[in-house]
Structure formats: C-alpha cells, structure tokens
C-alpha cells in the first residue's frame with residue numbers, strides 16, 4: 001500500500017456524531033512493520049469515531065487471525081484475534097506538552113488547528129495487543145488438551161532424566177562428606 005494517507009482521517013470535514021471506518025490489514029502491513037513471530041496475520045478493524053466539540057472518542061473493534069506455534073508442544077496453531085480498544089483524542093492548544101504530561105495511555109492530544117488524524121500506529125498496536133498471551137492448543141470437547149502427545153511424552157522423559165542427573169550429582173557431593 002503506497003498510499004501514506006490510507007490511515008489518515010480528515011475529521012475536520014465530519015459532522016458531529018458517530019462515523020464508521022473499516023480497515024483490512026493484510027500480511028504485508030505487518031511484515032513491513034517488522035512482525036515476524038506470526039504467520040499470515042490479517043485483521044479487520046471496525047473503527048467508530050464519535051466526534052464532539054473539543055474531543056473525539058475512537059473505538060477499535062479488532063477481528064482477525066494469525067498462525068503461530070503451541071508454546072507447550074510446538075504444533076502449528078491458528079490464533080483468533082479479538083478485542084476492543086478505546087482512545088480519547090482531545091483537541092488542545094499545546095498538544096506536545098499535554099502528551100508529555102498525560103499518564104493515561106488511552107488519551108491523546110492533538111492541536112486545535114489539526115485537520116487530520118493518523119490512526120495507523122493505533123491500528124498496528126491494537127492488533128498486536130489482541131494476540132492471545134498464552135499460545136497453546138485448544139482443549140477438545142471433553143476438556144482434554146489437543147497438544148501433540150508424542151512431543152509432550154518426549155519432553156517429559158527429557159525433563160526426568162535431567163532431574164535424575166541433577167539428584168545423582170547431589171548424592172555424589174554428599175558421599176564425600178560421608179567418607180570423612
């Protein structure tokens with residue numbers, strides 16, 4: 001997408017009230033911004049802009065999917081991206097100062113003279129925040145993990161033999177004291 005303005009909203013021309021915007025972000029959008037730990041990420045965002053005198057309330061409804069691998073067994077996984085974020089944009093005389101002082105990450109200031117609002121970074125950030133923290137295989141209808149049993153069994157054996165070596169070396173260390 002060569003159009004740098006694709007994510008800019010000319011809000012000055014909007015009537016007060018609710019306006020809806022839709023964004024389709026494809027894999028290229030994320031690759032260009034350095035996302036490498038997700039496979040074929042894609043997202044659809046419905047953004048509502050509520051224009052008021054002196055401020056705008058933005059609501060981002062995120063939907064989409066991405067491929068990843070299970071943290072537990074390494075099987076490929078399909079992640080559903082789903083979340084909602086709000087952003088309060090206030091029009092002020094001194095936006096730089098106000099942004100420096102503001103501690104609430106959901107509040108952003110722009111100049112009263114501003115006519116456009118660039119939402120590209122928010123779209124990007126909010127989609128990444130929608131990625132589930134825990135990436136593990138889902139449970140089946142009986143509530144049992146659908147993780148790759150074979151891999152889990154191997155991991156368990158590796159862990160046990162590691163613990164055994166560890167306790168053996170502890171006993172060896174104690175044997176020295178016994179000899180004294």
Ligand SMILES: [Zn+2]
Pocket residue numbers: 070071072073074075136137146147148
């Ligand atoms: Zn798994």
